[in-house]
Amino acid sequence: MRCPYCASTDSKVTDSRPTEDMTSIRRRRECNGCGRRFTTYEKIEQLPLMVVKRDGRREPFEAEKIRMGIFHACEKLPVSTQQIEAITSRVEQAAYRSGDGEIASEKIGDMVMSELKKLNDVAYVRFAAVYRKFTDLTTFMDELQRLVNENKGQPEA
Numbered sequence: 001m002r003c004p005y006c007a008s009t010d011s012k013v014t015d016s017r018p019t020e021d022m023t024s025i026r027r028r029r030e031c032n033g034c035g036r037r038f039t040t041y042e043k044i045e046q047l048p049l050m051v052v053k054r055d056g057r058r059e060p061f062e063a064e065k066i067r068m069g070i071f072h073a074c075e076k077l078p079v080s081t082q083q084i085e086a087i088t089s090r091v092e093q094a095a096y097r098s099g100d101g102e103i104a105s106e107k108i109g110d111m112v113m114s115e116l117k118k119l120n121d122v123a124y125v126r127f128a129a130v131y132r133k134f135t136d137l138t139t140f141m142d143e144l145q146r147l148v149n150e151n152k153g154q155p156e157a
Contacts, residue, residue, distance in 0.1 A: 008033030073127035087115040
């Protein structure tokens with residue numbers, strides 16, 4: 001591992017522990033060249049996961065797209081960066097566990113919406129408006145009414 005301060009490749013590990021989400025290992029290192037400490041992360045290399053888009057195109061899975069979609073849905077709401085990272089991590093892990101090396105974009109969107117519904121109703125509706133491509137006020141109001149009914153414990157209309 002190359003030291004970010006002096007570029008020496010001689011360092012020793014002083015501490016190792018799993019990250020909170022248990023997907024990687026955090027290692028504290030000390031450079032034997034300059035004596036400064038730095039942190040590295042070790043992560044399991046996973047096989048590529050392809051996302052099948054609505055029009056049939058396939059593209060590599062990118063957790064950053066999920067993170068940014070959630071971030072935009074949660075903008076100006078009382079949702080912390082840690083909560084956004086936790087949702088992103090859970091969705092990413094579920095996507096990789098889904099199996100075949102491919103996952104439909106709709107399934108990813110549904111997972112994100114499920115997580116946001118538990119977190120914040122406004123973030124959920126914002127994400128749903130983009131994800132479900134609400135094209136008119138009636139569609140939007142139907143989704144809002146469904147959410148209100150669920151929160152009241154009533155069946156959907």
